Amino acid sequence: MAKLSPMQTDFPRTHIPRKRFGQHFLHDAGIIRRIVQAIGPREDQAIVEIGPGEGALTLPVLREARHLTVIELDRDLAPRLAALAEGIGRIEVINADVLTVDLTGLAAGRPLRVIGNLPYNISTPILFHCLEHADAIADMHFMLQKEVVERMAAPPGSKTYGRLSVMLQLVCQVEPLLDVPPGAFRPPPKVDSQVVRVTPLPAPERPAPDLHTAIDRVVRAAFGQRRKTVANALGTLLPAARIEAAGIDPRSRAEQLPPGAYVALAGQL
Numbered sequence: 001m002a003k004l005s006p007m008q009t010d011f012p013r014t015h016i017p018r019k020r021f022g023q024h025f026l027h028d029a030g031i032i033r034r035i036v037q038a039i040g041p042r043e044d045q046a047i048v049e050i051g052p053g054e055g056a057l058t059l060p061v062l063r064e065a066r067h068l069t070v071i072e073l074d075r076d077l078a079p080r081l082a083a084l085a086e087g088i089g090r091i092e093v094i095n096a097d098v099l100t101v102d103l104t105g106l107a108a109g110r111p112l113r114v115i116g117n118l119p120y121n122i123s124t125p126i127l128f129h130c131l132e133h134a135d136a137i138a139d140m141h142f143m144l145q146k147e148v149v150e151r152m153a154a155p156p157g158s159k160t161y162g163r164l165s166v167m168l169q170l171v172c173q174v175e176p177l178l179d180v181p182p183g184a185f186r187p188p189p190k191v192d193s194q195v196v197r198v199t200p201l202p203a204p205e206r207p208a209p210d211l212h213t214a215i216d217r218v219v220r221a222a223f224g225q226r227r228k229t230v231a232n233a234l235g236t237l238l239p240a241a242r243i244e245a246a247g248i249d250p251r252s253r254a255e256q257l258p259p260g261a262y263v264a265l266a267g268q269l
């Protein structure tokens with residue numbers, strides 16, 4: 001059987017991209033090649049793709065990896081993926097909302113690599129769902145809205161540094177890799193996109209699970225009023241003496257504090 005290039009999928013063009021599923025299909029062969037190179041799929045790896053859509057990334061990744069699990073919510077697209085993969089490799093199609101899928105279960109003891117051009121309307125919940133399975137995941141390569149990647153990777157003191165930056169940088173390394181313009185997609189999204197590599201930190205370098213709720217409360221409160229001093233923003237949650245006990249100047253502002261400072265503050269709750 002002839003192998004299909006990403007530009008020659010046999011999907012009837014009658015599939016009308018569904019806005020509610022965030023469907024923007026990649027069609028730029030050069031961009032697809034660069035994303036696959038950045039992922040570097042190999043045969044011995046367990047790879048899961050979220051939202052394969054019409055298979056633009058699926059097929060070139062499958063050519064390298066020979067085996068792939070894909071999770072697709074759209075029940076019109078899911079059944080066609082198996083047919084597309086025929087002659088290229090083995091594909092397991094899960095027709096479900098990724099937020100309901102136990103990724104750790106899919107890993108079956110092997111470090112999981114997760115990839116996907118994510119639906120932008122739920123990209124942050126998907127990211128945090130993956131991070132709940134951080135112990136099972138080796139790395140993630142996601143296409144996201146560029147503005148979201150900027151917030152994920154922002155250093156303390158920058159304009160875009162906020163809750164998302166802190167919560168992510170506490171548990172993983174974030175590497176922006178590649179800009180992607182709207183014209184690379186069909187239909188083009190209204191925003192610029194960027195591919196990012198997210199690598200979970202080893203468990204001992206991540207905050208202890210019993211601190212997660214406290215960290216979340218402190219970070220929400222601090223960035224809820226980011227222009228105020230942390231003493232004012234944290235108010236009754238944490239008196240100034242406790243903030244000082246965490247080794248933090250109560251007059252500093254949320255955006256000046258590095259992610260680790262929030263772990264210290266949470267420890268005082």
Ligand SMILES: C[S@@+](CC[C@H](N)C(=O)[O-])C[C@H]1O[C@@H](n2cnc3c(N)ncnc32)[C@H](O)[C@@H]1O
Nearest residue numbers: 021024025026051052053056073097098117119
């Ligand atoms: C931006 S499109 C990417 C499609 C394809 N990977 C590409 O690059 O051309 C996002 C894909 O995610 C699927 N999707 C949306 N919400 C989903 C969910 N909750 N779980 C799994 N897949 C989802 C959409 O149906 C769509 O196929």
